[in-house]
Amino acid sequence: MKFEDFSLRVSYETDGKEVVVSDGDGIISVEKIAEGDRFVVRLDAAKKVRLISARMMASREFAPEERFFGGGYQSWSLTREYSPKDRQKGLRNVAHLPVVRTFAAASGDYDFARYGRKLYHSHGYTYIRRGSATELFGSLDESFAFTLFYLDAEENVFAVVKDVEGAEIEGGVTLFDLFRAEGTYDEVFDRYFALYPLKAPRRGIKRLAGYTSWYNYYQNVTEKIVLRDLEGMYGAAGSAANIFQIDDGYESKVGDWLKVDPAKFPNGMKPAADAIHAKGYLAGIWVAPFAAEFKSAVAKEHPDWLVRDAKGRPVIGGFAWNGFYVLDHEKAEVRQYIKSVFDAAIDEWGYDMFKLDFLYAACMTPRNGKSRGRLMHEAMSFLRECVRDKLLLGCGVPMASSFGFVDACRTGCDAELSYQDKLYVKCTNSEIISTRNSVIDTVFRRHLNGRVFLSDPDVFFLRDDGMKPTSYTQSQKEVLAKVNKMFGSVLFVSDNAGDYDAKRRAMLLDAFAPLDGTVLSAEMVGKDRINVGFVEKGVEKVFSFDLSTGDYSVRAVK
Incomplete structure (x- = not known):
């Protein structure tokens, strides 16, 4: 054409x-x-x-x-x-x-x-x-x-x-x-x-490898857990890791970012960042800047800050936290509030990387003569200004709107604690938690990695137990780790690596190390199989895996 x-x-x-x-x-x-x-x-x-x-x-x-x-x-x-x-x-x-x-x-x-x-x-x-x-x-x-x-x-x-x-x-x-x-x-x-006219920031970081708290503790993360798992990651990976990120749960309610939960983080957020820096790691923190859960103080005290539909009802942003409202970044007071959150997290707490999540909420409702795309573009430009020269990892963001604004970006849905899909995958939407879909997303968005940003394929799991036990066979763990290593540049686990045995530590270090080679091709073969052609250490190979079972093989091409 x-x-x-x-x-x-x-x-x-x-x-x-x-x-x-x-x-x-x-x-x-x-x-x-x-x-x-x-x-x-x-x-x-x-x-x-x-x-x-x-x-x-x-x-x-x-x-x-x-x-x-x-x-x-x-x-x-x-x-x-x-x-x-x-x-x-x-x-x-x-x-x-x-x-x-x-x-x-x-x-x-x-x-x-x-x-x-x-x-x-x-x-x-x-x-x-x-x-x-x-x-x-x-x-x-x-x-x-x-x-x-x-x-x-x-x-x-x-x-x-x-x-x-x-x-x-x-x-x-x-x-x-x-x-x-x-x-x-x-x-x-x-x-x-x-x-492409908007170029991604270049900060000399080609790979992020380390820890995020979400997929073991979810909103139950505490300062004690963070400090313990920091020691575990440093003991298992040392300088092979370079980032340690605290996810959702430190705040009293989603939207009330400056009201740190005193039971979970009695000393506030700065001591955790200081401890992370002491290990030589970047300190990361999670924020959903446009989200306010129903019971949050910001939603209760500032109902005029919420995006509303044509009938004047607050717009609902999604399932998370039993439902949440959307803060309207078109309002000057909202922008000032969001900026104050980042000012505190940078200048007072000392964080280096921000995982910004549920960003699609900014553009759900066209308003003020602006389309969804324009609202999202302006929201991303605003967030880039807020985080200054710190790393921005986008998540839940319309993909093309992230180009040129983020340093790294999630390229798939959340991975599930079990390899097999849960029932809700078949009865909700295309954004729902699913390891199968996460792997597919990672493979077919591979062209973004390194060209536009550092691709974040989401976590891989090596543990079996933990606060939230996983259900993966050894083969399924290896498939997820291999896919993330081959197609991503942000490698995270949520395990307490201090509990790893020698085999798991070796797997962790292998996954954190960049692929010594190049991906040549990737293709769906039938309903459940993906074949990946790649060169590793000068040898052309095929990595073939079954999405349904997690069985895989790697063979040299004759």
């Missing part, structure tokens, strides 16, 4: 009427600029209008041997390649019930993306692959609105759609800024991200 094969359709509302244009009219002028593999569409509105829709369409069949990349909406959203026989699933089963849907739909694209039989979509960019031949289409500017790429295998249509819900324009705006490339998988992504 070439850009000249596409037709453009833009609709807007003015004086209570919908108007459709492709080349402009007396109110909106349309400028189309084609320069090689780049295509730009600019709009100029003579007066304020509300956009209704914007799309470009071309004819395109989906051949049986081809694969369409379906990039999920945010960090946790399922991301993989699809064949024409596959189905890209939306909300599942009971998640369609009104009460459940309020929570289940919050973290995904279910309110603005289309799902259907033989209909596939991708956020920010996509590719269609036939063997090693890859055709990529990508947006180079998500600051005005999100870009979605659709392939309709029923109608044989390829479409590029802007999510312009809520967007009002007056004057000039860039509607589409698109790039197209053909070549091998690595060639097209090298070209795309070399051209």
